[in-house]
Amino acid sequence: MSEGVMVSALALVGASLVGLRAWGSGGYALLLGLGGATLVQAGGGMWYGDGSAAGVFLHLLGLLTMALASYVPEYLGHHPKEAPVYAFLVPLFLLAMVGVAQAPPGLPFLFFWEGMALLGYLLVALEGPKAQAGARAFFLASRLSGAGLYLAFLGQGHLGPDWIWAGLLVGFGVKAALFPFHLWLPRAHPVAISPVSALLSGAMTKLGLYGLFQAQTWFGPPPVWVGFALVLLGLFGAVYALVRGLAEEDLKGALAYSSVENLGLMLAALGGYFLTGKVLFLGAFFLHQVGHALFKGLLFLGSGALSERQVSRLGGLWHRMPLLGGLVLLGMAVGAGLPPGAVFAAEWLLYQGFLFAPGLLPLGVGALALVGALALYFYVRLFGLAFLGAPRGNVALHLGPGMRFGLLVLAVILVGLSLFPQEFLRPLGQGLYPSWALWVLLALAFGLYRWLDPRPSRSYGTWDCGFQPLTPRMQPNALGFSEPALRLFPFLRLKVGERPELDEPLERVYQGVGEGFGWATRLVQALQSGSLHFYLLLQLLTLVVVMGVVLL
Amino acid sequence: MLYGLLLLPLLVFLGRRDKGALVRLSVLLPILSALLAPLLLGQMAGPFRLDGVGLFYLMLTDLLFALIALFARGYFSEEEAWRFYWAGGLFLGAAHGAYLAHNLGVLWIFVEGSTLASALLVYHKGGARALEATWKYLMLGSVGIALGLIGVILVYALLSGATLDWREARALVGSANPEGLKLAFALLLVGFGTKVGLFPLQAWLPDAHAEAPGPASALLSGTLLNVAFYALLRYTALMQAAGLFPFASGLLLAFGLLSLLAAGFFLYGQKEYKRLLAYSSMEHMGLAVFALGLGLPWLALFHTLAHSLAKTLAFLGASGILALSHAKEVGRVGGLFRSLPALGVPFVLALAALGGLPPFPLFFAEFKAVEAAMRYPLLAAWYLVGLGLAFAGLLGPMTQMGFGPGRPWKAQGLDLWALWLLLAVLFLLGVRPPVEVFQALEVVLWTR
């Protein structure tokens, strides 16, 4: 462990202790910021030094932490009762993540891994009764992931590589929202408070990716099927999540689905790397991680300014808070995979990786293109309906200077990464398209905009076809906007009407499993029938069976 | 001196029915005994001798008892306190006897004695439900323990009636008829297993734990189960000395795993939180037996320690909740983590600890168990499945009680700091498990 990580760990411990008493104080923010900055520095050192995956993670974690340092104290002003607990737990959660990224496989790794699960659960559940289901899903998924890792870590020497990797795939895949284990994510992430959502989506899920990547150094190269599984499930999961996200009315819920999509692409990149060993995939894998952490952090933190999260009740927010609108637009444009964003750079690498790959892998290009088109639709819907147009309801907005600064930190870093993605890719020796051309383009756009804006214009109402005046309710709502696209995908059925219903077969499968388990439990619980005679009979039978076993 | 240690807990009757005196005596006597006991390590007197394992359990029981007795002062009213402290004194005396006994017959007597004393604890002040639970406990426990006695007799006979002293028996057992020993062990396992709460002999356990008053439940789960487990430990060590461990291991693993899986099913959808905790005890005793079956007595010791601490914490928390809310159902209690952190935080974390999460020691214990079980990957897989089921069962109530909707309460007159003390101990044990201490204890039991 490097000194920088040590310093940051100490700073985080300090922050959590300070947070318990004085979460609003500058000391808390300072310690958190110090922890973040040292992490950025140490992680960057590791990444640019020897291209370590842990370095990338610590780097991005540090960036998020720095933004949170300024964002959290002010944000917690909304939760005065729980604020000390949040302020105490958030640095510990960060610490657990640092621990995971630094621990060797085995007991220490699982200690931090499961500890992270517990802290994450507390952080989600703390939001209150509404977050219960999400918290449960989160914890259950985390334990499933833990079980997979137990199998993988401890099975060494007892199990073949196929089983080890199956364990790893479940263990890390669940955390990285690998289809079909992703259902927990869109339940858990949106219900937490925004800084926690940002951490969960932006950072914690990346640990699943980190683990899968690092596992090849721990357990040797994976069997071929692992790579295929990652590519197939990753790509399919990305498409699935976007389509499902289109049917999501909750802004943060939709963002969570977008996380599943992005993670799917990263998993596919990793799978491609496992199959081919091409650096292109690796570049996509790492660049996407950082890009996603930044833009998703920005978006989640941005959504923390809103009191209402149902897209269909938002609208016209830009006018109320242009700065927030601009920053969210930046995040969403990057998230939609538009050039010259960092996510686009990653996808660009991924496209080429697939084209260069052997076998049928080039077909992945089609899936990527579909993801690209869906993401476009997806983010147009979110931004257009929430921030543009006419307001559909009363929404309280709160974005104080501290929160604003946190958002700006992320935005500036995101722009920096998008400006110079090559710099980030240097340790891999991977080149990129000439990004300057894109910046010239944007400069021209800016120029054109500046030319157009002052041109003579007159204000006038929106064109209403000459019939009755437009009302805000005439704008499509969140589901209305996506309904045509949803119709294309048979694995999701949206019944429109007064109360739209969504039928997701995958969810039914999970429900079925749950009900089956419930049925089995009732069956077993019938043994505790209350009848003493039955218990005594059981005792007698046990004796007989055990004696039989001994004697035979 | 050992006799003195044995009788020390009975001095509680000096307090007569005065609650204040009873509390003082019930707290101070065990602490005194816990301080005294290490000095008596290795001493003998008649059928009694204190060795390392006995000392470990003795001190654990004493300290937990003192804490529970202290906590109980806020739980019981002036009039009914004496029932608890008297029965507690009897129980502690029986537990002392069991841990001090070096004679297998005397051990049996005190295990039975602890059953009777704890029946009084369960009964406390009556009511139809408590009566029912006590009756069932008494019947099942007595039959089980009688079956165990057959095992004791067989062991004695197999040693040609030479001795029942554990250490001598261990030396002699190698020459005993192995078939007979197997038979005896099977009977002992079913017998003491009933008291340990192994599936399918566990029926009394949830009833007794749920109907006993809160602090008594904590005593049952945190200390009583250990008494029977301790007896099982001694006999397993005998089997190991006789070279029959592979046989014993099979039975122990089977019972442990079965208990774990059954507990997993029982825990799910449990409506009363004390029953939930009782089933969790069954799960963890199953895990301890499993660890023993893996040939890791130190791990079994560690597991019981961790479980005792965590379960005492959970039951004390539960009794605190019960005292405040007068509601036994999970669904009627909610939001404690937020509305009453002094009680809710340790309670939720105790459930997390019971779920095997770091930074608590059961995580470490379960990790080590899986590690050892990996020799038979299928066994490890089932173990993980069981842990998953059990966790799923705990998760719902934990979320509801910790964070769900519910009325806020004010904590009054409860020594909630006791919970935090236990939590701190758990945390320390989890962060730095004293493995070497337990491995040193293992030498007492296992012959190389």
Added chain:
Amino acid sequence: MTALLFLLLAPLFSGSVKWLKARLTHRQGASPLLEYRNLAKLLSKAWVRPGLSTPVFLLGPTLALLGALAAALFLPLLPGLSFAGDFLVALYLLNLGRFFQMLAALDTGSAFGAQGSYREGLVTILAEPGTLMALGAAALAGEGLGLAGLPVLGPENALVLLLVLASLAVALLAEGARMPVDDPTTHLELTMVHEAQLLDHGGPLLALYELAASVKMLFYAGLMALLLPGPKVLVFMGVVLAWALALGYLETFGVKLRYLRLPDFLSYNTLFGVLALLGAIWKL
């Protein structure tokens, strides 16, 4: 260089199509060059700023045009920028324009703009995978994954490249919002895709949009020209001419597809893309 060419050519192209359509319906038709004057007029006019609009309203036309022009920059018809994977950047630059165009349509709070917006998104979902797969196939069949290394149609790669060309043709119709995907002349808001998004953009903004639409079509025509043998610029002119004729005839004698039937038509694009890619993988 190519971008400039396209910018100059775009009005001529749309003007010619309009002229041809007029002739085909036995009308006199305005001169194809009228389009230049038309644009100049629009650019000098004032524009309407809807009450609800935000800066995104202006970003729509700006980025739609610049995105399309920047995409054209990568076409090596005339010397320009070229590198491996440039076609991906080019297509995503079109997406950049589309993103802001869709947002700009939502910006006004108009029901029709929103309709146009999601229809545009739907067309993209349907058309984009096929196009990218087809281009990928072409790139695989050539050398270096760049537009400069694209192969030209010949007997050895006829199958793949014909499929690619077919796919690009469908893509052009979808991207350019032409029949049978969309009807550029309709003035019934309920049936429009592209025009519905422009309802509130007037004056210079409309001019930018019109230019962008033509440049996009020229971009696809340029892509097709790259795959055909012969001197690039001449071939390009030929392709453009052919498209002008084809569009004229198509939009005179064809009908717009029902909106709900769009997937049927555009799935051909996906089909062509998959087949082309398979062909390229197996070197058929």
Added chain:
Amino acid sequence: MEVVNTLVLAVLATGFLMVSRRSLDAVIRLYALQNVLLALVSFGLAKGELHFVLAGLALFVLKGVAIPWYLFWLLDRLEVSHEVEGYLSVSFSLLLAGLLIALAFRVGAVFVLPEAPLPQGVPVALSLVLLGMLSMVSRKKAISQVLGFLALENGVFLLALSESHGLPLFVELGVALDAFAAVFLAGVLIFRIKGEMGHVDTARMRALRG
């Protein structure tokens, strides 16, 4: 030895009869008789060893006199019918009892250890244990369950006698004391059950489940 053998068979007979009688008074009397017989067995095996004599005496006093007396007293005070109520009819219980005895004799050989002083006693002891468990499983009255448990306990005692000359004396005495305490406690509980619920039918105590 012949005498002891006969005594052992008489013990078995009492055990069998205990299953067959429908009157609780008769069952208690049979239980007392069984203890007297067991005490005699103990004396018979004594061969001058004091410890056997003492064990036998303790047995006689505690189980032969004190416990039956206590049970009679209990039965009087309870004011419930003196009829044994069970899930099984008498004939069927007898059939089962016969089967269990047969099983005990069949399996008993395995339990006989090489140096057992009274090998014939082992199957009888096992029979008593099994019959005791049968009573406990099939009888509804709390007091008859106690009787079943006591029969079981007697089986264990006989086993100790037959396998190994009994346990060390202090253990033996402790065991007897435990048994007595258990019965005493059970008696108290039965009283409370009657007072609380108005019956002593354990089959109706099914409030705790799940």
